[in-house]
Amino acid sequence: xxxxxxxxxxxxxxxxxxxxxxxxxxxxxxxxxxxxxxxxxxxxxxxxxxxxxxxxxxxxxxxxxxxxxxxxxxxxxxxxxxxxxxxxxxxxxxxxxxxxxxxxxxxxxxxxxxxxxxxxxxxxxxxxxx
Numbered sequence: 001x002x003x004x005x006x007x008x009x010x011x012x013x014x015x016x017x018x019x020x021x022x023x024x025x026x027x028x029x030x031x032x033x034x035x036x037x038x039x040x041x042x043x044x045x046x047x048x049x050x051x052x053x054x055x056x057x058x059x060x061x062x063x064x065x066x067x068x069x070x071x072x073x074x075x076x077x078x079x080x081x082x083x084x085x086x087x088x089x090x091x092x093x094x095x096x097x098x099x100x101x102x103x104x105x106x107x108x109x110x111x112x113x114x115x116x117x118x119x120x121x122x123x124x125x126x127x128x129x130x
Contacts, residue, residue, distance in 0.1 A: 034059065038095040041108070043123060049097055049108055056091045058110065058121070072121050079114060091115070
């Protein structure tokens with residue numbers, strides 16, 4: 001079971017971001033759609049990535065627009081571990097996130113807890129998915 005401390009910390013991070021930009025409404029909407037957020041990281045461009053554990057997806061908050069959308073994972077489909085495009089990739093309780101570069105390719109390492117897997121998602125590959 002996850003603690004409220006992380007949710008409180010995430011809320012503080014998003015509130016800080018919202019205060020720093022003029023498009024506050026779009027950032028705050030991410031809080032209403034998250035279900036057991038577990039981890040949040042930021043890439044070199046200032047984009048935020050949040051593991052939305054119970055929704056089996058990774059949410060991205062775009063640094064320039066402050067719009068939060070599903071970046072990869074399909075929250076409405078059954079859990080799984082198949083790779084592929086954002087429209088095909090499935091997670092099962094993704095939790096830990098780490099920004100890395102592997103072989104010169106930037107991306108996220110995702111601890112896909114329900115599948116006992118560490119998965120790599122490239123920043124350049126997945127487009128935003130709604």
